[in-house]
Amino acid sequence: MRRRERAAAALTLPLVTASLLAPAGAASAAPAAPAGPEALPAGARTSPVTPPAASPATAPGPSEPLGGAQLAGKGVVVNRQAGVPAAPKINASSYLIADGDTGEVLAAKDPHGRYLPASTLKALTTLALVRRLDPAAVVRPTQETCDVEGTKVGMTPKLEYKVSDLFHALMMMSANDAALALAQANGGLEKTLADMNAEARRINARDTLAGSPNGLDKDLGLSVKTQHTSSYDLALILREGLKIPAFRTYMETIDHHFPAPPTKKERKRGKKVGGYPIHTHNRMLPGQSHEYKGMIGGKNGYTVAAHQTFVAAARRDGHTIIISLMRADEPPSRYAAKLLDWGFAARGKVRPIGTLVPPGDLTPKKKDGDAGGGVLPTNPLTRDDSAGGWGLLLAGGAGTAAVAGGLLFLVARRRRAKAAGAAPDPLPPASYDEPIP
Secondary structure (H helix, E strand, O other): OHHHHHHHHHHHHHHHHHHHHOOOOOOOOOOOOOOOOOOOOOOEOOOOOOOOOOOOOOOOOOOOOOOOHHHHOOOEEOOOOOOOOOOOOOOEEEEEEEEOOOOEEEEEEOOOOOEOOHHHHHHHHHHHHOOOOOOOOEEOOOHHHHOOOOOOOOOOOOOOEEHHHHHHHHHHHOOHHHHHHHHHHOOOHHHHHHHHHHHHHHOOOOOOEOOOOOOOOHHHOOOOOOOEEOHHHHHHHHHHHOOOHHHHHHHHOOEEEEEEOOOHHHHHOOOOOEEEEEEOOOOOOOOOOOOOOOEEEEEEEEEOOOEEEEEEEEEEOOEEEEEEEEEEOOOOHHHHHHHHHHHHHHOOOOOOOEEOOOOOOOOOOOOOOOOOOOOOOOOOOOOOOOOOOHHHHHHHHHHHHHHHHHHHHHHHHHHHHHHHOOOOOOOOOHHHHOOOO
């Protein structure tokens, strides 16, 4: 009988130990490897492995770009699908097409490439300041603000301007002086740049660095090393801005009355403030020369160094498409229409190449007990059956632990009975002495 007791103990102890040491989910089947990419047209590129769209709440791996592995591509990246036209051909260094509702990136070219933003950066200026500043607050511009280079709405230090008028000038006609006046209203240039870059970090626009509030580059001594963004980030910025009613209002307005000192005739009539109409630079809005059906709005930009840049959104049949392009060789309307048309035709049909990540922390949240490093569960009193709890131990090795515990109990009982001179209980059936497969 001693032999059988030793055999039972030899089986029992390893089983108990194994049930405690086995990692959670060790018995689960390994996930299937993702399928390889579909064939692409000549000149198009994709990564060797085509995973499904990355989870919006998942941080990228050490060498994976934000939004998914395929977004590392420098050429045109698209997962071709039968019945969907080839990705549009446009002469731009970078572009991106995304489903604005789901965040799925449908096609792109060098989406994380960093380029000079030109005035598309004003979309970030508006996003960073529109909820910080009271639209009814007023600011008196400095002479330096009024004398800035490039496109201006035309201000004077003799007049105070409402913040709402400055935002209209900024987003409608890309006024560089309005950008500086808004920076004044926000506490100065240094604070405004800090707020813009903080907002970029908040929404995970990690390719973006603002060196000015208006997108001017060479005139301010800025290069792509000191001011840059990407077509991916422009889409993130616009998508976040679309959530804010005031942002949308400034972006989609076609005509607005901008204040100015009264004319001589107006002064005679007793008017203290005059003004003049300003008109949008977005030629794709309703009634404009390149009107695009469903156009919500966008922000264009141009400098000699940056070339043509653009970010825009349109909505048709209950679906929103966001496009962005950088360093194009011609004004953006024609190229933007091609990108939007393809996006509406392809959404819901092509497998996404990535995703527009949401704002905030992308680090996976630990579940209760994930921080434990010991053999025993870290939270044995909780009712949560997540990793680290007793429920996982019971679920993973319930049968093994029950059998092992029973054998130990019976062996101990037999020893106590023998010491007292009583007849021992019978051992379990002989099959338990055999190896368990």
